[in-house]
Amino acid sequence: MAFELLDDRIRAVLKEKGIVEATKAQEKAIPRILEGKNILLVAHTGIGKTESAMLPIFHNILKTPGKGIRCLYITPLRALNRDMLGRLTELGSALDIQVAVRHGDTAQAERQKQSQNPPDVLITTPETLQVLFTGKRLREHLKNVRWVVVDEVHELASNERGAQLAVGLERLAAISGEFQRVGLSATVGTVEEVAGYLGGDREVEIVQVKSSKELDISVKCPVVDDHVKDLAGRLQCDPELAAAMVLSKEIIDAHRSTLLFVNTRDTAEALAARYAVWDENTKIGVHHGSLSKDIRIDTEDRFKHEELSGLICTSSLELGIDIGSVDYALQYNSPRQVSRLIQRMGRAGHAVGEKTEGSIIATEPDELAEAMVITRKAVAGELEQLNVRENPLTVLANQLVAASMAGKVEKEATYSIFTRSYPFRNLSRDTFNDVIAQLVSIGLIFDNGTDYKRSKRGMTYFYDNLSMIRDERTFLIREISSRRIVGTLDESFVASFAEPYAVFITQGRSWRIVELREDEVLVEQINDLGSIPSWTGEDIPVPLEVAEEVGSLRRLKNFKDYNGDKRAVETVNKYLEENGENIPSDKLITLELSKRTAIINMCFGTKVNGTIARILSMLLTARMGESVGVTTDPYRIILELPKEIGPKVIEDTLMSVKSAGIESLMRMFLKSSSFLRYRFVYVAKKFGVIEKNADYRSVNFTRLAEAFEGTPLFEEAVMHVLWNDFDIAGTKEVIGRIERGEIAFKVTGSTPIGIAGLRQSKELIMPQRADHSILMALKKRLEDETMSMSCVSCQNQWRMKAKDAPSRILCPKCGGMMVAALLPYNRDNISLLKKDKPTAEEKKEIKRMYKNASLVKDYGPKAVVALAGRGVGPDSASRILSGFYENEDEFLRDILSAELTYARTKRFWG
Numbered sequence: 001m002a003f004e005l006l007d008d009r010i011r012a013v014l015k016e017k018g019i020v021e022a023t024k025a026q027e028k029a030i031p032r033i034l035e036g037k038n039i040l041l042v043a044h045t046g047i048g049k050t051e052s053a054m055l056p057i058f059h060n061i062l063k064t065p066g067k068g069i070r071c072l073y074i075t076p077l078r079a080l081n082r083d084m085l086g087r088l089t090e091l092g093s094a095l096d097i098q099v100a101v102r103h104g105d106t107a108q109a110e111r112q113k114q115s116q117n118p119p120d121v122l123i124t125t126p127e128t129l130q131v132l133f134t135g136k137r138l139r140e141h142l143k144n145v146r147w148v149v150v151d152e153v154h155e156l157a158s159n160e161r162g163a164q165l166a167v168g169l170e171r172l173a174a175i176s177g178e179f180q181r182v183g184l185s186a187t188v189g190t191v192e193e194v195a196g197y198l199g200g201d202r203e204v205e206i207v208q209v210k211s212s213k214e215l216d217i218s219v220k221c222p223v224v225d226d227h228v229k230d231l232a233g234r235l236q237c238d239p240e241l242a243a244a245m246v247l248s249k250e251i252i253d254a255h256r257s258t259l260l261f262v263n264t265r266d267t268a269e270a271l272a273a274r275y276a277v278w279d280e281n282t283k284i285g286v287h288h289g290s291l292s293k294d295i296r297i298d299t300e301d302r303f304k305h306e307e308l309s310g311l312i313c314t315s316s317l318e319l320g321i322d323i324g325s326v327d328y329a330l331q332y333n334s335p336r337q338v339s340r341l342i343q344r345m346g347r348a349g350h351a352v353g354e355k356t357e358g359s360i361i362a363t364e365p366d367e368l369a370e371a372m373v374i375t376r377k378a379v380a381g382e383l384e385q386l387n388v389r390e391n392p393l394t395v396l397a398n399q400l401v402a403a404s405m406a407g408k409v410e411k412e413a414t415y416s417i418f419t420r421s422y423p424f425r426n427l428s429r430d431t432f433n434d435v436i437a438q439l440v441s442i443g444l445i446f447d448n449g450t451d452y453k454r455s456k457r458g459m460t461y462f463y464d465n466l467s468m469i470r471d472e473r474t475f476l477i478r479e480i481s482s483r484r485i486v487g488t489l490d491e492s493f494v495a496s497f498a499e500p501y502a503v504f505i506t507q508g509r510s511w512r513i514v515e516l517r518e519d520e521v522l523v524e525q526i527n528d529l530g531s532i533p534s535w536t537g538e539d540i541p542v543p544l545e546v547a548e549e550v551g552s553l554r555r556l557k558n559f560k561d562y563n564g565d566k567r568a569v570e571t572v573n574k575y576l577e578e579n580g581e582n583i584p585s586d587k588l589i590t591l592e593l594s595k596r597t598a599i600i601n602m603c604f605g606t607k608v609n610g611t612i613a614r615i616l617s618m619l620l621t622a623r624m625g626e627s628v629g630v631t632t633d634p635y636r637i638i639l640e641l642p643k644e645i646g647p648k649v650i651e652d653t654l655m656s657v658k659s660a661g662i663e664s665l666m667r668m669f670l671k672s673s674s675f676l677r678y679r680f681v682y683v684a685k686k687f688g689v690i691e692k693n694a695d696y697r698s699v700n701f702t703r704l705a706e707a708f709e710g711t712p713l714f715e716e717a718v719m720h721v722l723w724n725d726f727d728i729a730g731t732k733e734v735i736g737r738i739e740r741g742e743i744a745f746k747v748t749g750s751t752p753i754g755i756a757g758l759r760q761s762k763e764l765i766m767p768q769r770a771d772h773s774i775l776m777a778l779k780k781r782l783e784d785e786t787m788s789m790s791c792v793s794c795q796n797q798w799r800m801k802a803k804d805a806p807s808r809i810l811c812p813k814c815g816g817m818m819v820a821a822l823l824p825y826n827r828d829n830i831s832l833l834k835k836d837k838p839t840a841e842e843k844k845e846i847k848r849m850y851k852n853a854s855l856v857k858d859y860g861p862k863a864v865v866a867l868a869g870r871g872v873g874p875d876s877a878s879r880i881l882s883g884f885y886e887n888e889d890e891f892l893r894d895i896l897s898a899e900l901t902y903a904r905t906k907r908f909w910g
Contacts, residue, residue: 002030013094023048025209040183040195043209049184068144071121075151126165127467145176153183157197160468163395166421187339189383197422219371221568222247233777235274240363252310255328261344273505284310292485329358334370336540338377365575372562373549393716394686404454464692476520541606542634544730551586551603578752592754598639599754607727613637618669636757647747659735677701680717775892785868788827792818802868805861820852821864869895
């Protein structure tokens with residue numbers, strides 16, 4: 001047995017805890033680690049991977065006394081750090097081994113303590129490792145490192161954070177000498193690639209443990225009945241969303257502790273807010289990365305202690321954080337990727353030997369089919385391929401500057417350090433020299449020939465760029481009464497939406513903005529449903545393999561291998577039957593053309609469809625001489641054409657694309673694309689050309705691009721887009737199959753599958769075609785809105801609810817008929833009428849006020865109700881009121897449409 005190899009003191013502690021038998025992972029890993037081998041341990045969540053790594057390391061620490069930091073335990077999340085601290089401290093204290101954690105939230109006093117009296121084991125993040133190299137004392141302590149554990153290594157291997165860590169480990173080896181490397185992962189599609197990433201140019205032994213845990217994952221489709229429709233009206237949401245909420249709540253109520261995973265923070269907030277409106281005493285909480293640290297920890301603790309029976313969460317709880325005993329895992333809509341489903345479902349039955357039990361709840365046919373495919377692949381262990389990007393020059397630039405923080409840097413030695421790391425194993429000396437020359441030209445380092453040293457600007461750059469995570473300025477959300485920090489909002493949301501009296505959702509509650517400050521938003525909590533904040537970097541792409549199997553499922557209609565409930569299978573079957581004979585699949589692309597909209601149905605996933613769509617839009621734009629709009633999802637490309645064209649034009653354009661020319665065509669597309677603009681500014685920040693807090697909208701992209709074209713910075717921006725946003729290799733594969741005739745192309749009429757693509761952008765808050773129950777909820781909200789009635793003749797103001805408006809509205813003070821109905825946030829505009837010399841902008845507001853008053857005079861109470869719609873200005877209200885309505889529902893639908901149009905325009909254009 002593996003435990004017999006361990007120090008008697010460790011075995012005594014394990015026995016005291018009732019742990020007498022090693023798991024399969026521990027049986028395989030402990031002997032190999034004791035032998036000093038570098039290993040990658042791949043095993044499902046909940047079978048003791050952490051102990052597999054740390055028990056033999058604790059054994060070695062006990063056998064080889066010494067000072068300084070002897071083991072680094074690196075995790076990708078601070079929350080995971082907190083969890084590891086609790087688990088390892090308990091074991092370490094029993095063995096007189098000191099364990100500490102250090103990351104961005106660590107107090108200064110604790111940092112000083114660690115510097116003066118270092119722990120034996122330091123738990124940290126990739127970013128904090130960068131800081132450890134800079135302190136003189138800390139560098140001395142790092143000389144004693146003999147073991148490094150990288151937890152959830154798959155989360156790092158394929159991105160720039162991981163490339164930064166890979167170089168960081170080589171820099172560490174240059175200080176401490178060689179150390180033993182242990183990587184831990186629950187889900188890896190390409191174990192050899194991840195092992196290479198972990199070891200660099202060293203041998204790494206792969207230890208894979210097939211779980212004895214049973215995976216019981218089903219796909220469920222909820223029923224939409226009259227009760228659900230009534231609830232949808234109350235919650236101001238689509239009936240399908242309400243049905244999913246009802247089924248989720250039934251499952252949560254039937255279990256002790258349930259995690260409800262969603263794909264984005266937007267969705268988490270939308271669901272949590274509606275549960276709170278449904279039941280203000282709800283025991284369902286919300287957890288995601290944009291909530292404040294205190295709130296996240298409090299939520300985790302309340303869930304652990306079963307004060308909350310359900311927790312809506314994003315990937316923030318996807319990794320191995322201990323949040324108590326979870327007996328069920330839910331996923332709302334498809335998780336998009338097999339690895340994500342395995343990670344999320346693995347949170348249920350986390351203890352050794354427990355069954356993993358969970359469900360995916362979805363309502364749309366595409367979501368259901370995708371969920372069934374992902375579930376089958378998860379049970380079969382068919383994970384996505386993971387690839388490590390070669391030579392990310394943003395990381396090269398970042399680490400070249402970082403290396404200079406500790407003093408003079410020898411170029412030859414540094415080049416050797418880089419090329420020992422897996423991402424830079426093929427880095428050419430010319431590219432290395434070119435990036436150094438670029439950094440010198442920017443003023444981040446000084447070149448001395450065979451070596452270089454830091455500059456003052458370089459030091460500022462280093463501390464601004466510790467992390468390779470995309471920077472977007474954030475604003476603190478501060479509750480005005482308690483002064484506590486609720487969470488954060490991204491700059492894009494604040495710039496495009498936030499204004500005094502606007503309402504938004506976070507922490508599952510609605511908040512009204514009281515004041516906007518330079519770096520924070522003051523809010524008060526209210527009982528209303530607002531807009532959902534927009535957070536960056538959230539979309540999860542559907543891989544080519546998953547989308548192709550969805551296409552195969554459509555073609556074969558064989559559901560016996562897919563674990564969907566009866567209603568899920570019936571929903572997908574009905575959807576396919578309504579489509580007729582020409583069902584787009586893995587072997588058939590169909591085109592639906594209606595006036596100026598072309599829908600190309602193709603089952604090739606998010607990035608391949610996105611790549612083909614951009615090439616088509618560029619070629620069609622060149623052919624027609626006018627711009628072509630494009631929208632994509634994993635199963636469609638939707639083209640907005642400038643004029644009507646025949647289907648043959650689109651077919652010929654697609655068939656003209658050759659697999660060998662994909663990358664060249666995409667480079668051509670990027671030169672005039674907003675994709676390059678956004679990524680270029682990010683890369684320019686990481687190269688130090690643009691300050692960290694610069695707003696990308698204020699950057700003159702054209703001048704910047706011209707100044708740096710032909711440099712490593714420009715090439716990195718292009719490669720950054722091609723790697724992160726598109727799939728060149730996958731697109732070449734698909735286009736090659738089209739060239740060989742393995743994928744057919746047909747022109748069809750309008751189909752349910754094509755129409756479904758036009759509904760993909762609908763919002764969670766309101767459906768595009770609201771039914772009567774939702775419109776009645778809208779009516780109640782509008783009628784309850786308090787208006788500031790403002791006489792434009794005498795400037796008298798009084799408050800009145802829209803529902804209390806008399807048939808003829810007159811000023812009670814002067815009897816005037818020109819009375820404007822203003823919302824609270826613009827009631828002060830009445831004072832503009834007193835100004836002698838109003839500005840041009842103020843004149844516009846005065847004109848709007850007179851239009852408003854004219855509508856109230858002509859249409860009475862109906863005008864007040866229309867103007868109570870958030871975002872419905874007098875021009876929109878005029879169009880609504882002058883419409884010809886058969887019933888009240890049509891009137892309300894127009895108000896709803898105006899509200900949503902305003903919200904979307906403001907959100908995306910500012």
